[in-house]
Amino acid sequence: MTTSPTDPERPERTRIVLAEVASGTHAADRPATSPSEVQDILLRGLVRAQLALALRLAVVVLVGLGSLPLFFALAPSFGAVTIAGVRLPWILLGVLAYPFLIGVGTAFVRFANRNERDFAALQRRENDPNRRDESREIPRARGR
């Protein structure tokens, strides 16, 4: 964490005590001030966007994996299908489940980073008085 612009030369050696880390009194770890009203409204947009993204992808996993036991139980013939000598449940759970999970995770990282970039851009615009007039409408940070 190199967040302190005040000491250009080598930072002093400090003792970090767990209890301080825990209570968040370590200077580098907290925001300089409490967020303003506008900042907070923008943050609520970001939190909503990130949560909506996470929930949507969780639903994808729940439908993709969670429906399988039900399928196997309700339609045993589905579980008896054989591809290249291997039963379908073995292929789905033994191999394909992992690339599926990694794919969902990759999508999440990409979209979550994008949400944060949008949010950061909005915050900077909000904090820069010269540019505030240019943007009459403040776009919302939304998951796309």
Added chain:
Amino acid sequence: MTNPFILPAIGFVTLATLGIGFYGLRLARTTSDFLVASRMVSPTWNASAIGGEYLSAASFLGVAGLILRYGVDMLWYPVGFAAGYLALLLFVAAPLRRSGAFTLPDFCEVRLGSTRLRKLATGFVVFIGWLYLVPQVQGAGLTLATLTGAPFWVGSVLVGAVVTANVAFGGMRAITFVQAFQYWLKLTALAVPAIFLLLHWRNAGQPPVPAPEEWLLASDSGTGGLFSTYSLMLATFLGTMGLPHVLVRFYTNPDGAAARRTTLVVLGLVGTFYLFPTLYGVLGRIWTPELAEGRSDAVVLLLPGRAVGDGLLGELLGALVAAGAFAAFLSTASGLLTAVAGVLATDVLGRGSVRAFRIAAVCGGAVPLVLALHITGLNVSQVVGLAFAVAASSFCPLLVLGIWWRGLTDLGAAAGILVGGGAAAGSVLLTVFGVVLPGPFGELITEPAAWTVPLAFAVMVGASLATQHRVPADVRQVMFRLHAPEALRAR
């Protein structure tokens, strides 16, 4: 069963663990070095370390054994163990890192500012940690007994002593290197023999897997099997984020975005690893069918020698697998002990000094070792699954609601942890001490997650709504800290 390479292989893993730990000790100077590896660990190193720490005896030995014995239904264990990292990535990773919390008790204090909740969380961290440590230590004893005929206590004491010394004297930086090394060792130890097994299977004319139909087919035994499957899914999907030794690692990421990247890499590493236990379980049906009815946990250890033969190659492969198994015990136990010692040092001894951490490590390591030597007959995979259920019913709701819902209060969180986590812990204790309830209640106790996780969420939300006046005054500031990118924070 006297393979001359087994003892040197186990000795090499143990010495390498101590050696890398010592190398790390020379680098570790301050308390922060000791505890958080100075946050200079790169995502790849960190991800390898998380993977190394996560893949325990249950993954290395237990999963293949379960598949050998019970068949396709057991594939949900590895899938769930991997999917847990996706849940962690989606709901927890980046905000948890940004919270600055090093342990779960820290998170309670940062988010809700309550020291009493902190103590409660400490209790659950220690409970889950010990619950998870006992089968690791026992697995070591069983492995050494199976392979060399040594008495049961030798392996347990060996692993207990090596891990305690390494954690007490090396701290976390050393542990990061050790864990990362052990992930790659474990992957190699399963993958290389697996390649030889597959080649051998082809040369043998690709014999079919002799197995009954119910082993090949997913269970359709009515609602009972289905309930267990879904309960297991819930426990493993949501339990990973509540495991104390997993969360400690997140603090070593430089920022929230790096925490996300690290988690994604872990998902890839863990997913790659889990391709192999399935193979051992299936091929075990051909060459070690008698294990399906007996000590199925030994299939990974015995299969290479049994299939390839007693020649030099078979012995070398057997030694490699034994080394991997020992790496599994050492790494998971080290990670758990680091987490347990961390909370014991700060929250019970009340000091953050290196000395307190060392005392805590020795105490935290001694208790599960004594338990492991006195309570025998625990099933490795089952106990680990129960630890997931407790974590999913206590810390998962705390983290998810704490990160995404401003309305969470300290009383609500405490009520949810006590009711949900308490119910899961009670079920676990009943199961561990062999109490079997009749009829449908039995299944509710042996696979508790399906009812304890929703219960914990419901109580936490309900009790928080009833105590809204206790919402922390700094909730706006804390939410900004959890969710805003770090670049916006430092002005």
